[in-house]
Amino acid sequence: xxxxxxxxxxxxxxxxxASYGVLDTVADPNFDDISELARFLAGTEIGMISLxxxxxxxxxxxxxxxxxxxxxxxDISFCGHTILQREPLIINDALEDPRFADNxxxxxxxxxxxxxxxxxxSPNGFVVGSLCAISTRPHQLTDxxxxxxxRLAGLAVLQLEHLRESALLSTGVQAIEVERLSSMTxxxxxxxxxxxxxDQMVQMLELMFGMSLDSRxxxxxxxxxxxxxxxxxxxxxxxxxxxxxxxxxxxAAVPRSxxxxxxxxxxxxVLLPFTVQQDEVQKVAERILAFASHIYRSGSQSLPMTLSxxxxxxxxxxxxxxxxxADTSMAVRLARRSSGNAFRxxxxxxxxxxxxxxxxxxxxxxxxxxxxxxxxxxxIVDLASGEPFGFEALARxxxxxxxxxxxxxIPIATECGLTGELDLLIIEKALAAMPLLAQPVxxxxxxxxxxxxxxxxxxxxxxxxxxxxxxxxxxxxxxxxQVELVEDIFQDTSSEFTCFLRDLVERxxxxxxxxxxxxxxSLARLISLPIKTVKVDRAFVCKLADSxxxxxxxxxxxxxxxxDLNLDITAEGVETEQQRAxxxxxxxxxxxxxxxxxxxxxxxxxxLLQQLDYRPRALPVDPGRIRAGGRRRLGSLFRLPFQxxxxxxx
Numbered sequence: 001x002x003x004x005x006x007x008x009x010x011x012x013x014x015x016x017x018a019s020y021g022v023l024d025t026v027a028d029p030n031f032d033d034i035s036e037l038a039r040f041l042a043g044t045e046i047g048m049i050s051l052x053x054x055x056x057x058x059x060x061x062x063x064x065x066x067x068x069x070x071x072x073x074x075d076i077s078f079c080g081h082t083i084l085q086r087e088p089l090i091i092n093d094a095l096e097d098p099r100f101a102d103n104x105x106x107x108x109x110x111x112x113x114x115x116x117x118x119x120x121x122s123p124n125g126f127v128v129g130s131l132c133a134i135s136t137r138p139h140q141l142t143d144x145x146x147x148x149x150x151r152l153a154g155l156a157v158l159q160l161e162h163l164r165e166s167a168l169l170s171t172g173v174q175a176i177e178v179e180r181l182s183s184m185t186x187x188x189x190x191x192x193x194x195x196x197x198x199d200q201m202v203q204m205l206e207l208m209f210g211m212s213l214d215s216r217x218x219x220x221x222x223x224x225x226x227x228x229x230x231x232x233x234x235x236x237x238x239x240x241x242x243x244x245x246x247x248x249x250x251x252a253a254v255p256r257s258x259x260x261x262x263x264x265x266x267x268x269x270v271l272l273p274f275t276v277q278q279d280e281v282q283k284v285a286e287r288i289l290a291f292a293s294h295i296y297r298s299g300s301q302s303l304p305m306t307l308s309x310x311x312x313x314x315x316x317x318x319x320x321x322x323x324x325x326a327d328t329s330m331a332v333r334l335a336r337r338s339s340g341n342a343f344r345x346x347x348x349x350x351x352x353x354x355x356x357x358x359x360x361x362x363x364x365x366x367x368x369x370x371x372x373x374x375x376x377x378x379x380i381v382d383l384a385s386g387e388p389f390g391f392e393a394l395a396r397x398x399x400x401x402x403x404x405x406x407x408x409x410i411p412i413a414t415e416c417g418l419t420g421e422l423d424l425l426i427i428e429k430a431l432a433a434m435p436l437l438a439q440p441v442x443x444x445x446x447x448x449x450x451x452x453x454x455x456x457x458x459x460x461x462x463x464x465x466x467x468x469x470x471x472x473x474x475x476x477x478x479x480x481x482q483v484e485l486v487e488d489i490f491q492d493t494s495s496e497f498t499c500f501l502r503d504l505v506e507r508x509x510x511x512x513x514x515x516x517x518x519x520x521x522s523l524a525r526l527i528s529l530p531i532k533t534v535k536v537d538r539a540f541v542c543k544l545a546d547s548x549x550x551x552x553x554x555x556x557x558x559x560x561x562x563x564d565l566n567l568d569i570t571a572e573g574v575e576t577e578q579q580r581a582x583x584x585x586x587x588x589x590x591x592x593x594x595x596x597x598x599x600x601x602x603x604x605x606x607x608l609l610q611q612l613d614y615r616p617r618a619l620p621v622d623p624g625r626i627r628a629g630g631r632r633r634l635g636s637l638f639r640l641p642f643q644x645x646x647x648x649x650x
Contacts, residue, residue: 030159031049031060031061031156031159032061032063034047034049034061034131034152034155034156034159035047035048035049035061035062035063035064035131036063037152038131038132038133038149038152039063039064039133041133041145041148041149041152042116042133042139042141042145042149043139043145044064044114044116044133044134044135044139045064045065045134045135045136046062046063046064046065046110046132046133046134046135047061047062047063047064047131047132047133047134048061048062048063048131048132048133048134049061049062049120049129049130049131049132049156050077050079050129050130050132051120051128051129051160060129064134065110065134077105078091078100078103078105078112078115078117078130078132079117079129079130079132080207081099081117081273082117082118082119082130082132083119083120083127083128083129083130083204083207084204084207084208084217084259084271084273085119085257085259085273086119086121086127086194086196086204086257086259087119087256087257088116088117088118088119088146088149088150089115089116089117089130090115090116090117090141090146091114091115091116092114092138092139092140093113093114093138094106094112094113094114094115095113099274100115110134110136111136112134112135112136113135113136113137113138113139114133114134114135114136114137114138114139115132115133115134116132116133116134116141116146116149117130117131117132118130118131118132118149118150118152118153119153120153120156120157120160121157122157122160122161126200126203127200127204128160130153131149131152131153131156133149194251194259194260195247195251195260195261195262196259196260196261196262197261197262198261198262198263198264198269200261201259201261201263201269201271202321204259204271205219205271205321205324205325206320206321208271208273208314208321209314209318209320209321216274216275216276216313216314216315216316217271217272217273217274217275217276217313217314218271218272218275218276218281218311218312218313218314219269219270219271219272219311219312219313219314219324219325219328220269220270220272220281220284220285220288220309220310220311220328220343221263221267221268221269221270221309221310221311221325221328221329221331221332222250222267222268222269222270222288222307222308222309223266223267223307223308223309223310223332223335223336224242224243224246224266224267224292224305224306224307225266225306225307225308225336226242226303226304226305226306227239227242227243227265227266228266229454229455229458230242230303231265232458233458233494234298234301238298238301241298242296242298242303242305243262243265243266245296245305246268246292246296246305247260247262247268249288249291249292249305250268250270250288250291250292252291253284253287253288253290253291254270254272254284254287254288255272255275255284257272257273257274258270258271258272258273258284259271259273269325269328270284270288272284276313276314276315278313278345281311281313281345282343285309285311285343286343288307288309289307289309289341289342289343292305292307292341293305293341306340306341307341308332308335308336308338308341308342308343308344309331309332309335309342309343309344310327310328310329310330310331310332310333310334310335310343310344310346311328311331311343311344311345311346312324312327312328312331312345312346313345327346327351328346330346330350330351330354331344331345331346331350331354332344333354333357333415334346334350334353334354334357336411336414336415337357337411338411339411357412360399360408360409360412361412361415361416363399364397364409364412364413364416364418365416365418367397367399368413368418368421368422368425371425372397372398373395373396373397373422373425373426374395374396374397374398374426374429374601374602375393375394375395375396375426375429375430375433375602376393376394376395376396376403376599376600376601377391377392377393377394377430377433377437377599377600377602377605378391378392378394378592378597378598378599378600379391379592379596379597379608380392380447380449380570380590380591380592381590381591381592381596382589382590383571383574383580383583383584383588383589383590383591384584384589386596388446388596389445389446389447389590390446390447390448390449390482391437391446391447391448391449391605392449392451392484392592392599393426393427393430393448393449393450393451394406394426394451394599395409395410395422395426395451396599396601397409410422414455417455419453419455419456420453420455420456420458420459420462423451423452423453423455423456423466424456424462424465424466424469426450426451427450427452427466427469428469430448430450431448431450431469431470431473432473433602434448434473434475434476434479435476436602436606437476437602437605437606437609438476438477438479439606440606440609440610440612441609441612442476442477443477443478444478444612445478445479445480446478446479446480447479447480447481447482447510448475448479448480448481448482449481449482449483449484449512450481450482450483450484451484451514452466452483452484452485453486454485454486454489457485457489457497457500460496463496463500467503467504467507470504470507470509471507480508480509480510481507481508481509481510482509482510482511482512482532482533483504483509483510483511483512484512484513484514484535485511485512485513485514486513486514486515498529501529501530502530504530505530510532510533511529511530511531511532511533512531512532512533512534512535512570513531513533513534513535514535515535515537515572516534516535516536516537516558516562527565531567532567532568533567533568533569533570534562534567534568534569534570535570535571535572536555536558536569536570536571536572537572537573538572538573538593539573540554540555540558541571541572541573541574541575541579541583541593542573542575542579544578544579544582544583545576545578545579552582555586556586559586559587559588563587568590569588569589569590570588570590570591570592571583571588571590571591571592571593572591572592572593573592573593574591574592574593574594574595574596575593575594575595576595577595579593579595580595
């Protein structure tokens with residue numbers, strides 16, 4: 001026989017009851033027994049059990065003192081502080097504790113000096129009240145007494161559960177429906193100790209905002225940015241294991257008094273009660289980042305845990321939880337602008353910056369839809385002679401009469417999941433520009449290098465669109481294409497990725513590893529895949545000027561390994577003559593950087609190629625003129641700053 005169906009409004013009321021939304025239940029003598037045991041075990045005059053809602057502390061039992069009322073305002077109650085910590089709150093002498101020294105219950109009747117509160121945590125994870133031992137004199141508890149009081153708190157919870165179920169059954173609800181209603185409040189519970197869910201965190205925040213003026217706390221929103229990528233590439237089971245490991249690391253990094261909630265698929269929220277000093281909060285954020293910085297290994301996969309943390313501090317500057325949570329979300333967005341792990345506090349200045357970021361994001365969406373972003377071209381040169389043998393196409397966005405570099409808008413594209421669309425637009429325009437670039441230098445062998453992000457490669461349709469663009473744009477004679485993939489992509493061991501690389505090779509497209517040394521890749525994968533070139537990241541090149549010889553030793557080792565794999569080397573970010581000379585002396589023949597030229601618009605790139613004075617080999621020209629008038633001039637041209645070159649050409 002099916003249990004009777006409960007109307008929606010009645011189900012809502014019962015769900016409230018199941019989560020202790022109704023606190024003024026009938027008194028039960030068993031509560032007095034537990035309070036008496038608590039008083040005896042602690043050696044205090046008073047034992048008490050109280051439940052707390054958003055406004056009041058409701059006394060269920062009080063042994064050792066007479067109460068003139070059944071409730072007291074929650075913002076002055078010691079129980080209110082206990083449930084916010086989710087840990088025992090023990091105050092040996094309230095007059096010596098700055099949080100409570102001026103509390104009305106301390107300076108007035110009943111003149112409390114000692115308080116030990118043990119939170120009552122229901123099976124669905126909500127903290128509903130506390131078991132208390134209270135004295136009008138300073139007092140201390142032993143470890144054995146604390147352990148015993150914890151056990152008594154568990155018995156009090158069992159009694160509350162009994163009352164709750166009795167109340168539900170008294171309404172005529174079948175036992176199976178009681179179980180269903182109980183499970184409704186425990187949605188998304190984690191099996192990890194101390195980890196609570198979103199609803200429980202919101203409840204705690206609402207309780208926090210109901211506290212007195214002394215209620216100060218901090219909120220940290222932790223966003224693990226690689227979750228979506230792990231989920232889409234490796235599946236939901238691995239993604240949940242990944243987030244469970246993330247939870248363990250966050251829990252290990254925060255104080256025991258903190259509460260941690262799984263707030264969304266890729267987010268945790270950390271509540272730090274009574275912690276508002278920026279240096280203290282910063283230490284917690286830095287500790288979380290340190291724990292997250294270690295690579296997580298799932299089988300043969302090495303998965304980074306890129307983490308962005310947004311921090312908001314409440315010192316009576318927020319009206320409620322929604323406003324504060326919104327600020328932590330805003331701070332996360334600011335932190336995500338950094339390429340690696342980072343945290344950001346929200347304040348008036350950063351709030352204004354975040355709002356400006358929102359406007360920039362809106363403008364970026366419109367610009368991408370209108371196809372307004374353009375490729376700029378940076379020469380890839382022979383380091384010894386300065387002669388260009390190719391160009392890398394790099395995205396630029398003309399926004400409000402100035403060209404913005406990728407560091408400004410790539411984080412926006414990444415956050416909005418538009419990196420693949422941005423890549424395809426720049427690749428399409430760069431491929432269409434090849435015939436124009438070839439006109440001044442017909443027959444000159446040049447390489448066009450294109451950047452492809454991991455986001456683009458994750459979607460089969462995006463891969464097909466990329467291959468279609470390559471097929472639809474024939475290359476000028478002697479030109480070749482190269483695709484640059486960041487190092488982390490090569491961890492993908494799927495057959496789809498291998499087939500994609502094979503499709504590129506079949507189209508005579510070379511494959512290069514971009515930003516080598518900053519990601520994680522298997523040496524065995526590098527050997528087995530059709531890679532032609534390794535582009536060493538500018539982060540290594542810029543350290544060549546350091547007095548410490550370690551960067552140079554590291555680069556020499558890296559070069560030896562790359563050459564042993566029979567791969568070409570291109571150094572990125574060459575900005576000084578000292579860097580160029582060191583690279584040449586260590587056998588690196590190719591490079592790019594501002595020493596030779598910044599990325600240029602297509603018009604400036606064509607002007608540069610026109611200055612080469614190049615003639616096809618098939619034309620009868622004086623070889624001496626080529627050497628003297630072309631190549632010698634070219635070598636000096638690339639040693640000039642770009643603006644100086646423009647003046648010379650004028």
